[in-house]
Amino acid sequence: MDVTNVEQAKIAEEAGAVAVMALERVPADIRRDGGVARMSDPAMIAEIKKAVSIPVMAKARIGHFVEAQIIEALKIDYIDESEVLTPADEEWPHRQDPLSIRSSAAPATSVRRCGGSPKGRR
DSSP states (O other): EESSHHHHHHHHHHOOOEOOOOSSHHHEEEEEEEOOOOOOOOOHHHHHHOOOOOOOEEEEEOOOOEHHHHHHHHOSEEEEETTTOOOSSSSOOSOOOOOOOOOOTTSOOOOOEOSSOOOTTO
């Protein structure tokens, strides 16, 4: 379930969601408004992760290895290298280097699972 803050994440968990996707805004709205849809604020992602016991996912732009590394460093549960975000590189959109976790861009539509889920994560 997509959430934009801790309160929504807690509501989702209490309602039975098995995971949440941390987003600042809907990527399609950002692009429609002429903005660049990037990964969400790492502080917001970390706050959501700390607040719930279910897995937390976050989006990174396909091919933007730094965004993926930042999310990986947060020890997030899954990274969605997403085509709904603004491409990092129009000519070479897919990453050439592997992360230590699986992602939606490697190789097909799988999702990167970060290592070491913290206590109580399903």
